[in-house]
Every structure is written in C-alpha cells, then in structure tokens.
Amino acid sequence: MWSFFHKLGSPPWLYRISGSILRWLLPLTIVALFAGAVWGLLFTPPDFRQGNSYRIIYIHVPAAVVALAGYYVMAIAGAISLIWKMKMADVALRASAPIGAALTFIALVTGAIWGKPTWGTWWVWDARITSMLILLFLYLGIIALYEAYDNKEAAGKACAVLALVGTVNIPIIYKSVDWWYSLHQPASIKFTGESTIDPSMLYPLLFMITAFYALFTCCLLLNMRAELLSRERRTGWIARLVAESR
C-alpha cells in the first residue's frame, strides 16, 4: 500500500504508467462515447411527454454527474496535497479543474437547449441549473487562483485550500438553492429503490455516465502529463525523455 503511494508520488513512474493506460483507455472511451450517443439518439424510444428532445439527457446528465464528482476528486487531491504534501496531488488538482469546468459548461448549455422545447425558455432559475452555474464559478475560481500565482507550488496549495473550502460549502449552497427554489423536479434516477425511468432509457444513460467517467479519467491523466512536463522540465528524467524522443 505504502509503496504504491510512494510510486504515485514519483513523476517518472506516473508519466510512464499514465502513458500505457491512455494507450488503450482513450480509444476505448472515444468508441464508447460514440456508441452511447448513437444508442441514445437513434435506438431508444422517445419520452411520452417530452418527445425526442429528452435525448439530450444522455449528455446532460452524465456531464452534470461527472462535473460534480470532479469537484470532489479535486477536493480529495487537495486534502492529500495539504496533509501528505504530495506534489502529484497538486498536479491532479490542477488537472481536474479545467475538465470539471468544461463538463459543467456542457451541462449548462445542454440544459439550456433542452429547456427551450420543454419549458419554452432557454433559461429558468431552477435550483439545479442555478447550482450548476455556481459550480462553474467555483471551478473558474480555482483556475483563476492557480493562474494568478507565479510560484506554482504555492498555487497548488492555495487551490487545495480553496477546493476544500468549496467542498464544505457545496452541500450548503445546494441545500440553500434547493430551498430557495423548492419547485423543482424530484430526482428521477435512483440507484436504490424503484426507478421512475424506463430500463430502455436507463441503460444507455448509465452507459454514458460510465463513459463520461472514463473520459474524465483520460483527460485527468492527459492534463497531469502536460503539467508534469512543464513543472519538471529541469529534471533529469525529462531530459532523458526528450533525448529518447529525438
């Protein structure tokens, strides 16, 4: 266990292992995303109330779910960085912020597009949409704070603190916004208990959520590799890497 932890803290090891994971995971993820999209777009029946516009669910919900999970990934990385002073945790934190922001953005935009045919308006101040918007602000705050520091090690620590503060606040913000807008749809996916969504629609949705998680992992590794290269550019292992690649 500890040796695994120790290895995780080692940039060259992480760089190598992430390379070999990405070699199969990235193509697989891309294929899965396309397959899931085709399944959801063309091979599922329409919703009896919303018609075909509901097909946006197959990107909207996975993006929203993974965007929220991404914040927790970031916060856990932040906690590891502050407690065990692990440099790789900083890198992971920095790497997950733009992905989370992008996914939140997707969730917001697809939500707005879905809203037009469903509610007749692009934007309603519904509890979930508002919460997603706030999540986007939290992500942008992390990115902005990181970019504002010249000393990248300090930047990582500062973002770790901010991510943890945000994590404590997210449930409070969500509950407040929820209360503020109590007229919201009840959660329609439940993993336990009876599900209100038909299996023919649920399976592609679960498939897409999995694919989005895989995509998050891929992008996280890609970002970490890019960050590692620029942070560790003065070290021997990068020099060897450059020499090999030439």
Place this chain on the structure above:
Amino acid sequence: MNATTFFMLIVRRQLLLAVRRPIEIANPLLFFLMVIVLFPLGLGPAPAQLATFAPGIFWIVVLLANLLTADTLFRSDFDDGSLEQLLLSRQPLYLSALAAITAHWLLTGVLLALVSPVFALMLNLAPSAIPTLMGALLLGSAVLSLLGGVGAALTVGLKRGGMLISLLILPLYLPVLIFGHGAVVASVGGLPVAPYLAILGAMLCLAIALAPLAMALGLRISVDA
C-alpha cells in the same frame, strides 16, 4: 502571553488602526448609502415596489460592501511585514485570524447593522421587520467576514488580488444571501423568523470552526509565495 490576551491585542490593534484613519470606517457605510440610492433611481420611486425589493437590495449591498473591504483585511499587514511577524509568533494562527475577522466584523457588519434602520425606512421597508433585519445582518455579516477572510488570505500575496477575490468568494456568499433575505421577507409577511436566524447562526458556527483554519493555511501560503 496567553492566547486570549493576544486575541484581544489584535482586536485592539486593528480597531486603533481604523480609528486613526476614520475614512476607512466610513468608506463601507458611504458605499452602502450610495448603492442604496441607486436603486430608487434605477427601479423607480414607487414606495410599494421599493418595499418589495428592499430585503434583496439590503443583502446585495451588504455582500458588496463586505467584498470591497475583505481585500484590505490583511493587505497592509502583508505589505509592511507585520504578517510575517504574526506567523512567527508561535501564537495559534487560528485565533489570530479569528481576531482580525472580529475586528473587521465590528467595523463593517456591526456598523452596517446599526445604521440599517435608517436605510430600511428610506426604502419603505415595514418597520416591524427592522429588528429581524438587524439581527440577520449581525449574524450574516459575521459569516461574510469569515468567508471574505479566507479569500483575502489566499489572495493577499498577489498583486492583482482585488478582482480575483470576488470570483473566489461570491459563490460562497450565496447561502447567507438566500437565508438572510428569507428572514427579512418572512418578517415582513408576519411569518416566524426564528428558523432563518437559527440557520444563519448554524452557518456562523460552522464558519467560526473552519474558516480561520483555511485562513491560517492561506496566510502561510501567501507569505511563502
């Protein structure tokens, strides 16, 4: 020197510094007044309409006033090296940060709460809602000061921290806005306000417990960078 004495020392020091430059105390109050004047000009002077918006206007202006002053919380102590001395003092930084926030709250939140009845009458808010407004302001502005302190601690080492701090902490301010506003609206409508004040109080307890920890970490990082 024990921790309580040190806590009081910092509070006294911050208050004394503010008293020596009174405009620093007046600034948030003047800002508060001027922004409140903007609303009748922007929304129209109809008393009934103003009264509907008054609770929201109050809270938004308090948020902004707090945000403006948050950036200056540690700025001068950082620039002149006092912050370094504080970090080296071996006094618990948690308490020192809390002391700085207490002084900030006394100078912004408490003062705004004290003058708020005047503005409430100007905006035609029901007089019966004024005690609730003041109570909610007292509790809520303490939470705002604590959260603002976290933002200030994280950005004090940066040259362009002013704009950044609003991006960092405005999202965190929202629960206070929602429940502070809710309290005043409930009071105007004759509904019980205790639940709202209790929630604000709970937020304050949580913020007192955790925000100074984040501030202590943030200050160490800022002095380091």
Place this chain on the structure above:
Amino acid sequence: MTAATRPVLLEARDLGLARGGRQLFESLTLTCNSGDWIHLQGANGTGKTSLLRILAGLSRLGFEGEVSCMAELLYLGHHSAVKPLLTPRENLAMHLSGAIQRDAAAIDHALAAVDLYGYENRPCNSLSAGQQRRVNLARLYLSEAPLWLLDEPYTAIDVGGVQRLEARMAEHIADGGGIIMTSHQRVSQPGVSTVSLDEAASQHGAES
C-alpha cells in the same frame, strides 16, 4: 562552555534551493547553538534572504532539506512591520510577534536605547526612514526570544547606531542567545563565525 553542552537552538540539514533554474546553494548544513553568532555572507542574489526565510520557517515550499527550530525566534526582515499610523510606543506594545516584553517602562527604555527618546508618542509616519527602522530595532531590547534572525540589520543606521546595535548583540550572545544575521558590512566582534554563500554556489559550480 564547549559546543557539546550548549543547547541547540536551530538545526538545518542539507538545505538546497534553486530559483529560476539556478542552484543558489546545495547541501548546506548549519547549526546554531546557544552562544553562536553566525554571519551569512554572499553577494547580491546568492540567496541570503531566502535562506534566512527558510530558517525562520516563513518559506516552507520549494527547498530541499530540513530545518528544525527548537527555540522561539525573533526575525527582522526587509520590511519593518512598523505601522505608520501608530506611535512607536503603540507599535511595540501591539507588535504581532510573540516573546516580547510589553510593559510601558521596558518599551520606553528600549526606545531610549535606540535614540528615540522624546519620540515615543508621535505617529511613526512623521518619523524619518532611519527612525522607523530604529523603532523596529527597539525590539532587540524587548525580545525574550533566544534566537535572532536578522536580515541586514545595519541598513539605514548611522555609525553610532551600528556600534550600539553590535553591543546589544554581543550582550545577547553573552546571555546565551544565538544570532544568525546577514550583512554586507564586516561584523567587528570576536566570536563571529562566517558562512559564505558565494562558496556554496561556487562549489556547486565546480562540481557540475
């Protein structure tokens, strides 16, 4: 007293620091026992201030090695930590560092020692730069901290002031304190040991 029996105030092992792709110092080991007076020397940009900040515990990121500080310390940095709006008396009484005497008599005595007698109650923004620096130096007469880390303490101090300052430092050493200081001037006191950062850098240059 031999070095073995004197208590260790601060210990630094294998310190290394790189800035902007340049190695400032490497494998620097430093021990400050009670009664040690260490003068850090080096040209501009050799990392004296950075080293002092690392020793003080203000810099915790981005360096190699370990620092363990066993004593409370007094740190005098580039910034004076003097509030222009407060009087010298208030500045010292409300100073944010720990381990400092705060009673009025001791403060007045300290201000007199740095030649600020009669200026106790004027706001510091009406004092000259040198006088403001001396307000900060008055802490040396109030401090109860055994270890002093002084960054360029002689800056903007006149000749008489420097002599009094050195006398105070010698007294601190005699009392069993320790001092680590940087200065471009020579310290004309017996028992001062010198650590040169130029050498630390040039050694590294020779190795690579």
Place this chain on the structure above:
Amino acid sequence: MYFDSFQAALSMDGHGTYVWVAYAITLAVLAWIVIAPRRRARNTLTQLADEARRQEGAAAKAKGEEVNT
C-alpha cells in the same frame, strides 16, 4: 433503430435542431479538453528538444574553438 428514415432521425419530430446542436456543442467541448493537454505536452517537449539542440550546438562550437586555438 427507432426512426424510420434518416430524415426522421434528423428532424426528430421538430426537436432535431435542439438535440443535434446540443450534441455538436458537447462534441466540440469534449474534443477540446482531449486535444488541449496533448498539444500543451507536445509544445513543452518541442521546446525542451530545441533547448537541448541549442545546448549541443553551443557545446560543439566551444569544442571546435578549443581545437582551433
């Protein structure tokens, strides 16, 4: 397949524009978050390779001058 024809799949009973635009935007953003870090990594590697090349060049030049003197 649920739809009878390609036309039907495109129009989706009038909701086609919304659905397809949503998917297109998603595709664009996802493509960007996959491509951006790869490009950043490649840029860094190119820079470092150039640096190494320059240093080699400088070293070779210095060596050549030594031989000449």
